[in-house]
Structure formats: structure tokens, C-alpha cells
Amino acid sequence: MIRTVTYEDSLVLNDAFDDEQQTSNDDDKEPFHGSVYDDEAATLTSFCITSNDESPSRSISDSNFPRSTDTSKSAWIADRQQLDNDSDSPTWHLLKRPHYGTNGLEYPLLNENRIEGHRAKVKTNELKNKESGISSGFLLPLLISAVFVLSLTAIILLITVIVLTTKNGRISEITDANCSTNIPRFNANYKPFRQTMWQNLQQHSDISRKLMSSFRPMNIRDNIRWLSEKVHVAGTPENAHIMRRLAEQYESYGYEVKTYDYKVLLSYPIYDRPNRIEYSDESGEWIEVSNGLGERLGPEEAKLQQADPRGLVYWTAYSQNGTAEGSIVYANYGTFDDYSQLDKLGISLNGKIVLCRYGGIFRGDKVQMAEDRGAIGVIIYNDPFDYAKDNNANKTFPDRVWMPPSGAQRGTLLKTDGDPETPFFPSKHYTYRTEREDQLRSRRIMPNVPVMPIGYRDAVKIMQNLDGPLVPWSGWKGNMNATYRLTGSTRFRLSVNSVTSRRTITNVIATMRGSDEPDRYVLFGNHFDAWIQGAIDPNSGTATLLEMARVLSSVSREIKWRPRRTIMFCQWDAEEFGLIGSSEWVEEFMKPLQQRAVAMINVDNINGNTTISVKAVPLLYRAIVDATAKTPSPSSSGHRAGRMTVLDSWKFYYPKGPVAGDKSIPGISIPGSGSDFQRFISYLGIPIADIKFECAPVYSYMVYHSMYEIPWTVENLVDKDFAAMSAVGRLWLELGRNLADSIIIPFNVLDYSLMLNDGVVKMIHQLEHIGINFAIGKTTFTSMIGNMRDALKRFQSSAESMQHIIHSVNRGQEAVTIRQAEMLNNRVQNLERAFIFEQGIYAERTQYRHLVFTSSEHNDYSGVLFAGIMDPAIRWRNAYASGDLSRANHWLETVKISFTKLQYAIESAILTLNLQGFY
Incomplete structure (x- = not known):
């Protein structure tokens, strides 16, 4: 097997020789230098080729030597600088440079004496061969004549090489004309490759237009329908079925697909024993406040999509199993400032059940701060002030997107990211589990009290049974048909039935290898687990990501193009429980991701059709702006107002940007948490963007994490023609294409x-x-x-x-x-x-x-x-x-x-x- 080592290869320190002999694509007719090593003959041949026409001239010298037994993985390559400095001999000197050979052996240094010794030995062998091979005397004059002619020809060719290669300077010097960098900063420090690259803007523009024009909105609709057929909570057979079908879909598009399993601690309700809330009347009898179940609503098609009885159950993940009895304290949104207000009034939470409304902060923080103050249970509800703005029962689901009275928001209470039993390590078979559930609850990483979500249908009954002081602050009053009070003497009982269980979760990663830099990765992220059917969260994002994968694969095959860098479609499992799937993957592949990941672009859900909402790091601000400027707006009302692109709408609704004095960048939030991007930025330092499409100026995704996230809702209330989801797909793919295909990663x-x-x-x-x-x-x-x-x-x-x-x-x-x-x-x-x-x-x-x-x-x-x-x-x-x-x-x-x-x-x-x- 012949393998070639070029001068250029030595600069970038390739890990192995190529399997096929490399050739020079030297369009500017400059010298090509290299060496060829023959494994079988143990021969290293150094050469220099110049092309003035189609017939190259060659100057070749051979050196035979045995291999060393040293397995330090280095090889000897030719150095053309030495050739230039040696005016007496055209022979290449062999100098030691680190280079990995496929056989893992080191080739020894050949000094001048050894080179001459080998050369003499070769000549002796050649003479012996000639003497033994010539039996007729008349061949000798002919042979001498041939040698003379060949020698003369070689001398002429050698002179030609020297003249041509030294015409504009020494061989070792790469002139500005050869380099054509126009960047003097580089030239003073080292000698770069001779071949230069120019960004082909027209090609990029053509590819971008081709990708954007290839989206089929009805494919996204069909994807949402099959993704939302069943309740698919992480760790269940239904979610495993979704995972397998996703993998098959990506494989059908031609991607390299791998799955990654982890065994993690999850939490579930006991579906046939729903959670309950009761209060004790004057006679001591317990009266039901909430049976822990929602109500099927809408036309027959919508009700059929809500048929699974598991979708009716109100629950939060990782709640403590058990019962709490005590009086109620109302804590508004349950923020730090809200609890501080109660402290100032001397209202203690010790031994009390806290009632607070959703909004403002993460639900797990509401519970943790209540527990820190001695609370024995927490009830969280959706107040119509926040979730049914019109305060009219006829303007909630199924007539509008507002949350109906029976709607309750599921969610996790976990106060960490990833599997709580294996912090800092992936939950693999070899991983020692450093944490136990009792330890996690004692440190309040998981609640040590029962917690239950309810709708305002049930919350109003609680408020109506409070008889304590009135709420003194207007910001604490909601829109329920009740007088808002801080406390009461009525005794309540909260019963939660839940279990924890170690279950297997699986991430799906579909990869398109980059053409030039395959070891740099641009990641598209979305999760596929849901609390119920999840037609909006996450299936709107999942369905769009699948269509993006189809478009990219189709266009790549059609125009014979691939991006310079690798693109990965990442489908995370168990996001809803606490970013578990993505966190475990990040922990498992932390080292290579830190070296190779370019950016992670996440879309959790698409819940409106007016404008985008963005969280991102500053490196990506301009790249996002560029992508939105190319993406047509899906909003018909925006078109009538002259807002033709996503960027136009974004600037209109979020005019104040993150860079002071720069109005070219609309509003972008600081990345915190809430979706799978979190571990990439906060743990590894990988640039991220988290993009959503929503309604503006009033946020209207009020059926969030409820049983009403079904395909009927998407097709009738959210994105009827799937134009918004297609717009997000175009924007998402264009942003990723730019990051993956620009010569220089387009960070600012x-x-x-x-x-x-x-x-x-x-x-x-x-x-x-x-x-x-x-x-x-x-x-x-x-x-x-x-x-x-x-x-x-x-x-x-x-x-x-x-x-x-x-x-x-x-x-x-x-x-x-x-x-x-x-x-x-x-x-x-x-x-x-x-x-x-x-x-x-x-x-x-x-x-x-x-x-x-x-x-x-x-x-x-x-x-x-x-x-x-x-x-x-x-x-x-x-x-x-x-x-x-x-x-x-x-x-x-x-x-x-x-x-x-x-x-x-x-x-x-x-x-x-x-x-x-x-x-």
C-alpha cells in the first residue's frame, strides 16, 4: 500500500495517512512537494514536481531503511526548507516531524552519513544486478549511451525546476501572489497553505432559497397528528414507540441515526387513585373541593383526542406522596418577594398549606421557598387573570386559546437538571449512584411535601372558604369570582398519590456529516416527551424538525451539496422532568462536545403566529437577525401593516435590543433555563439560541401542559395553515446552514x-x-x-x-x-x-x-x-x-x-x- 505525506499535511498534523494516494490540485502551477512510503518495501521516496505543462518533471531520491520497533506513532516527512538550503545536492533531507503512521511505528532519523551509506549500498546492489544481468558485450555501449542521455535530460529538467521555483524567490518562501490572503496579520507569523478560499455568496444565497422553498406545511400537520395520537410520558411504552418511529423517519431520509439510553429516576401519579383536595365543614365532615380530574371539552373530534383517562389526571412530577392537613395561606405567585411580604405581616407558613398561582417563576421554586418556611403542602392553580384574560367562559377553550376553568398545568418540581441520582455523570450501567431519594428530599432538590396543581374551577372553592384578612395589595388580586383573602380558619386536606421509579429513556441523534469540517457540530435540539399528548409542547417543534430534516436531505441530494460542518438533529427524552435526556447526553459527551460543538439551536414549541421570541448569547445575535431577514413572515395582519419578514415583526413587537444604542438587533433575552439548551450553555459554554413563535402583544399559550394540547387545538386555534411552523422551520434551518456552511463560523x-x-x-x-x-x-x-x-x-x-x-x-x-x-x-x-x-x-x-x-x-x-x-x-x-x-x-x-x-x-x-x- 502506497501512502503520501504532503508538506501541507505536516502543517495540520493529520492523525493518519489517507488510504488512497493524494495528488496535488495545484492550479497555479507551483511546486508540489512530498514523500511516498511503501509499506512492503520499507522505502521512503521524496519528490518535487513542477508543472509548466501537462508533463511534470520529477527529481527523485530513494532511501531504504528498516522500521523501528518504537511505537510512538511518529513518521518522518520531507522538509523542503532543507532542500533549498542544500545547493550541492537535490536530495531531500529527512527531518523528524510529528506525524502519525497507520502502522503506529516510528521511522528513525537518517543523518547525512546514513543517507550516503544507504545510497552507496543501493548503487552497489544496482551494479551487481547489472553485471549479473548482462551476458552480451554489445549491450554495454548501448546502456552507457542511454544513461548519458537520461542524465543529460535529468540535468536539464532539474535546471528548469530551479529556475522556475526561484524566479520569484526561494522555494521555502510563499509569496503574497501565491497566498492571496490580503491579510498581512497572518503573513508575518507563519507560512499558510498556498491554496486560498473565497466565500461564495451567490452559492450560499441559492442554497438558502432552495431550502426555504422546499418546505411543505401539510407535512408538519401530518407529523403532529401521529406524534400526538397517545399520551406519551417519558419512560412509558408509548414514548418508546415515538422514539423508535422518529429514528425510522430520520433513517428514511438518509441520516446516520444513533440512540442513547440512560436509566434515570422519574416520577408518576397513580392514575387510578387521583389526587384530591377536601375541606372540613362545621360538622367535621370532609367536603370535596377537587377530585383531581379535568373535563373533556370541545366538538366530538376534540373530545375523541382527549379520550385517554390518564390525560384527565392533575399531577406534578416528584411531589412527595402523602397527605397534609391544615389551614390555607394564600401567597400570590409564590415569589421571594411575595413570601417576604407575608413575613412582614407576621403571617407564618409553618404547618400550613400554601395556595399560590402559576406565573412569575418556576413552580419548583414556589414549592421550595414555601417548604423553607415550614409549609406542609402546596396547591398551585391557574388564575383567570393570567390564563383567561377575557374573563368570559365563552372565550376560553374550545372557543379561544384561553385556559378553561377545568384546565390544570402539569410540570416538574425537580430543582436540578438531569438524573438527580447521578449528578455530574451520565446514568449509564457503570455509574455509581451517589444520591438517594431521601437525601434529595431532605436537601429539597425534590419536595418533601405533597404538591398538586388544580384549575380555577377548584381554586375558587378554596378562596370562598377563607375567612381571614383581605388581601391588601392590588397585585395579589386575580379574576376569580371570590374575595381574595390571605388566610382562613377552615381546615383543608391535600392527598397526593405518586411513586418514583427508575426508567429507561432514549435520545435520538440523526447526523449529516460535514463535507470539510466533519468534526465540528451544529446541533438542532427539541424534545419529544410530553405530559399528555403534547401537540404544542413539544410536538409542534418535533414535527417542524422532522420537516427540516426532510428538506435538508432532499436538497442535499438534489444539488449534490453538503454543509462544511456536521449537522445533528437531536431529539431529547425526559425534558419535561428536568432536562434529563439532554443533560445525560451532555455529561456523557462533555469532552468531545467542548472541543467540537459550534452551537445548539433549540425550539421547544411553536404556540402562535405573530412574532418570534428569542433567548440567545451575543455571539449569535447577528446570525439570528440575518436568518429572520430572509424568512417571510407568516402573519397576514403583519403583511397588511407592511411587515413582510420575520425580522420586521420581531422589531415591531420587541424594539429594544440587548446592545445599547444598536437598533438593528431586536429584543433578545438572557438564556436562563426552561428547555434543553440550558446545559449546553451553563455547563459546557456552547453558544445557544432558544427560539419560539408566539402571539403578540398578548401572550396566548394558556393551555400550556394541559389536556387541551391536542392536534385539534393546533389546527383550529394556533396555526391553521401551519404557516408559522413552516416559518420557524425556514428560520431554524437557515440559521443552522449559515453556522455550518460559512468559511468562518459567523459569530459576532x-x-x-x-x-x-x-x-x-x-x-x-x-x-x-x-x-x-x-x-x-x-x-x-x-x-x-x-x-x-x-x-x-x-x-x-x-x-x-x-x-x-x-x-x-x-x-x-x-x-x-x-x-x-x-x-x-x-x-x-x-x-x-x-x-x-x-x-x-x-x-x-x-x-x-x-x-x-x-x-x-x-x-x-x-x-x-x-x-x-x-x-x-x-x-x-x-x-x-x-x-x-x-x-x-x-x-x-x-x-x-x-x-x-x-x-x-x-x-x-x-x-x-x-x-x-x-x-
Whole structure:
């Protein structure tokens, strides 16, 4: 087997020789240098080829040598610099350079004496062969003449090679004409590949239009119908059936499909023993308030889709099994401020059942803070003020999208991401389970009290039976037909029947390998498990992702094109229970993902048709804007108002962008949690975007996690012609195509620096308002802030230089070599990772490692900036106000070290972007 090692290969340090002999595609007729190693003959042949016409001339020297037994996986390659410096001999010197051979053996250094010795030995062998092979004397003159002619020809050809290759300089020098980079920053530091690449803007535009025009909305409708046929909760046979069918669908489109199993701790209701709420009347008899069941509504078609009795049951995952008896305390939305208001009034939660309404924060945070104050149970309901805005029973489901009185929101209460029994490790067969359920409940990662969701049909009965003080704040009053009170003397009984069980969950990953950079991945993410049928959440996203996969595969085959980088379609299991499927996958593949993942673009659901809602990191702001500018708006009312693209509508409804003074970017939220993107950004530092299509200006996805998320609802109330879902598919695919196919990954590093500047300014004002500057010491605090501002200025300067190059290359204004593109892509791809601190943002939140983007400590849904500083600062204030000076000092020290962590991350980001290296 003959294998070739080229000079270019030595620069990029390929892991193995190619299986087929490589040839040069040297269009500019420059020298091609390399060496050929013959495994069988143990011969390394070095060569130099120049082409002035179709017949190349060659200068060849052979060296025979035995293989070493050293298995250090390095091979010897030819170095053309040495050839240029040796004017006496055209022979290549063999110098040691790290290069991996397929046989895993190292080839020894051949010095000048050994080379000459081998050459002499070869000549001796050749003479012996000639003497033994010539039997007739008349052949000798003929042979001498032939040798003379060949030698003369070789000398002439060699002179030609030298003249041509030195005409514009030495062989070892790659001139600007050969390089054509137009980027002098590179030329001063090293010699890049000769062949350059230009961004083909017309080709990108043509492919983009082809992809967008290939969507078939009715395919999305059909996908939603089969995805929503049955209740498919994670860990059940019905969900396993969905998983298998998804895998088959992707395989039918031609993708490489793999599945990944994990055994995780899940929670379920006992469906034939629904949860209940009762109250005791004056005679001591228990009167039913809620039977824990919803009500089938709508026309016959809709009712048939609600036929499964499991869909009627009200429940929340990971609630403690058991019964609680006590009086009720109403806590509004159950936020930190709401509980603080009750504390100020002297209303204790100890031994009480808390009634709070959905909204504002994550349901698990409502329960955890109630339990921290001694509550023995929690009831959560949908108030019509939030979920039925028109306050009219005839304007709720099935007539409108508002939540009907019997509608209740299911959901998880888990206060961690991933399998709670195996933090930091994937739940594989080899994994030791470090946590037990009793430990998790004692630390309130899982509730230690019974919790039940209900509709306002039942909540109004509770409020009507309270006889305590009236609610004094207008913001605490909802729209139920009852007087809102804080407490009452009536005794209530909450009964919850639930179990926990280890079940197998399975992720499905469908892959299209990239043509040029297959080891860089752009991920499309969506989950496929649901609380009931899940026609909106998640099936609207799942159905759209399937159509995207069909379109990409079809267009790829039709026009013989694949994106430069690999695209992965990721279907996550058990998202609803706490981002479990995606978290386990992230933990299993953490190391390769940190090295290879470019971005993760997530769509959880599509619940409206007016505008998009976006959470994203600054690196992706411009790429999202570019994709929305190319995507036609699905809103007919928007068209009548002149808003023809998704970008037009987005700017109209969310005009205030995240970058101060820049109106070209509409409103984008800080990524917190709430869907599968969370672990990619907060744990690995992989840039993310989370996109939804919704109604505006009034949010109208009120049947969220209820039994009314059925195909009938989508087809009649949400997206009748599936134009919104098709628009999301076009936007989603175009964004991914741009990330996967641009020569330089189209991140905007300058936006990152600008956002950091704005964020630090706001953080300083908040810290000064809290009073942390005086606690640290004014001089010390001023010095800390000065250091950080200096680092931010240097970061912005580096970002501006890098962004100019990225913009010029991706706009087709400058060319780069393969090596230069690799260098640039490595830098921009690793920028987000610079803000990951592996030990966690602080000791109490080790699973959150991103120093800039993290969810709020008191609201897992909400994203905040610099939580590693702001969380401890708020804790310091509370501890100091309560007189707990020991805890206050602890949190003050945490603030100080968190400043160091953030400064260190900014300095690391500067070094990551630096084109001159870090020395």
C-alpha cells in the first residue's frame, strides 16, 4: 500500500495517512512537494514536481531503511526548507516531524552519513544486478549511451525546476501572489497553505432559497397528528414507540441515526387513585373541593383526542406522596418577594398549606421557598387573570386559546437538571449512584411535601372558604369570582398519590456529516416527551424538525451539496422532568462536545403566529437577525401593516435590543433555563439560541401542559395553515446552514464585548445600591472595578480586530487559506468556553459553571448576568440585615473571589482571540 505525506499535511498534523494516494490540485502551477512510503518495501521516496505543462518533471531520491520497533506513532516527512538550503545536492533531507503512521511505528532519523551509506549500498546492489544481468558485450555501449542521455535530460529538467521555483524567490518562501490572503496579520507569523478560499455568496444565497422553498406545511400537520395520537410520558411504552418511529423517519431520509439510553429516576401519579383536595365543614365532615380530574371539552373530534383517562389526571412530577392537613395561606405567585411580604405581616407558613398561582417563576421554586418556611403542602392553580384574560367562559377553550376553568398545568418540581441520582455523570450501567431519594428530599432538590396543581374551577372553592384578612395589595388580586383573602380558619386536606421509579429513556441523534469540517457540530435540539399528548409542547417543534430534516436531505441530494460542518438533529427524552435526556447526553459527551460543538439551536414549541421570541448569547445575535431577514413572515395582519419578514415583526413587537444604542438587533433575552439548551450553555459554554413563535402583544399559550394540547387545538386555534411552523422551520434551518456552511463560523465577537460592558456597568450600580462597595471597602472596590474595566477595553479591542476579519472573509471581501480558516474558527469557537469555571460559579451552585449566563437562584426560568457575583451579594445583604454576621462574612468573601473569577475569564477571552498567541 502506497501512502503520501504532503508538506501541507505536516502543517495540520493529520492523525493518519489517507488510504488512497493524494495528488496535488495545484492550479497555479507551483511546486508540489512530498514523500511516498511503501509499506512492503520499507522505502521512503521524496519528490518535487513542477508543472509548466501537462508533463511534470520529477527529481527523485530513494532511501531504504528498516522500521523501528518504537511505537510512538511518529513518521518522518520531507522538509523542503532543507532542500533549498542544500545547493550541492537535490536530495531531500529527512527531518523528524510529528506525524502519525497507520502502522503506529516510528521511522528513525537518517543523518547525512546514513543517507550516503544507504545510497552507496543501493548503487552497489544496482551494479551487481547489472553485471549479473548482462551476458552480451554489445549491450554495454548501448546502456552507457542511454544513461548519458537520461542524465543529460535529468540535468536539464532539474535546471528548469530551479529556475522556475526561484524566479520569484526561494522555494521555502510563499509569496503574497501565491497566498492571496490580503491579510498581512497572518503573513508575518507563519507560512499558510498556498491554496486560498473565497466565500461564495451567490452559492450560499441559492442554497438558502432552495431550502426555504422546499418546505411543505401539510407535512408538519401530518407529523403532529401521529406524534400526538397517545399520551406519551417519558419512560412509558408509548414514548418508546415515538422514539423508535422518529429514528425510522430520520433513517428514511438518509441520516446516520444513533440512540442513547440512560436509566434515570422519574416520577408518576397513580392514575387510578387521583389526587384530591377536601375541606372540613362545621360538622367535621370532609367536603370535596377537587377530585383531581379535568373535563373533556370541545366538538366530538376534540373530545375523541382527549379520550385517554390518564390525560384527565392533575399531577406534578416528584411531589412527595402523602397527605397534609391544615389551614390555607394564600401567597400570590409564590415569589421571594411575595413570601417576604407575608413575613412582614407576621403571617407564618409553618404547618400550613400554601395556595399560590402559576406565573412569575418556576413552580419548583414556589414549592421550595414555601417548604423553607415550614409549609406542609402546596396547591398551585391557574388564575383567570393570567390564563383567561377575557374573563368570559365563552372565550376560553374550545372557543379561544384561553385556559378553561377545568384546565390544570402539569410540570416538574425537580430543582436540578438531569438524573438527580447521578449528578455530574451520565446514568449509564457503570455509574455509581451517589444520591438517594431521601437525601434529595431532605436537601429539597425534590419536595418533601405533597404538591398538586388544580384549575380555577377548584381554586375558587378554596378562596370562598377563607375567612381571614383581605388581601391588601392590588397585585395579589386575580379574576376569580371570590374575595381574595390571605388566610382562613377552615381546615383543608391535600392527598397526593405518586411513586418514583427508575426508567429507561432514549435520545435520538440523526447526523449529516460535514463535507470539510466533519468534526465540528451544529446541533438542532427539541424534545419529544410530553405530559399528555403534547401537540404544542413539544410536538409542534418535533414535527417542524422532522420537516427540516426532510428538506435538508432532499436538497442535499438534489444539488449534490453538503454543509462544511456536521449537522445533528437531536431529539431529547425526559425534558419535561428536568432536562434529563439532554443533560445525560451532555455529561456523557462533555469532552468531545467542548472541543467540537459550534452551537445548539433549540425550539421547544411553536404556540402562535405573530412574532418570534428569542433567548440567545451575543455571539449569535447577528446570525439570528440575518436568518429572520430572509424568512417571510407568516402573519397576514403583519403583511397588511407592511411587515413582510420575520425580522420586521420581531422589531415591531420587541424594539429594544440587548446592545445599547444598536437598533438593528431586536429584543433578545438572557438564556436562563426552561428547555434543553440550558446545559449546553451553563455547563459546557456552547453558544445557544432558544427560539419560539408566539402571539403578540398578548401572550396566548394558556393551555400550556394541559389536556387541551391536542392536534385539534393546533389546527383550529394556533396555526391553521401551519404557516408559522413552516416559518420557524425556514428560520431554524437557515440559521443552522449559515453556522455550518460559512468559511468562518459567523459569530459576532464584538457584540459579546459590548454586551459585557453594558452588563458590568449595570452590575456595579446594583452592587452599590446593595451597599457591597462599602462592605468590601471603597478603595478595594474601586481598584477591582478599575481592573475589570481595563480588561473589558482590551477585550473590545481584540474583538474589533477579530470581527473585522470574520466579516471580511464571510462577505467575500478577503480570502483565507485552509490553515488560516482553521485558526480563526478555533478562536471564535472557544471564546464562549473562556467563561466556564469548572468548579462552578460558587460552592453552592457547582452545576452552573458559566460566569456570565446563569439562571436566577430564585427563578430557574429567568436568566441573569453574573450570578456568581449577584447571588452572593444579595445573600450578604439578607444575612447582614438579619444580624447573622458569620454568614454575611462568608457571602462577602464569595463576592470577592467571584470578581476574580470574572476578571480571569475576561483575560482568558482576550488570550483566546489574540492572533499573535499568548506569549
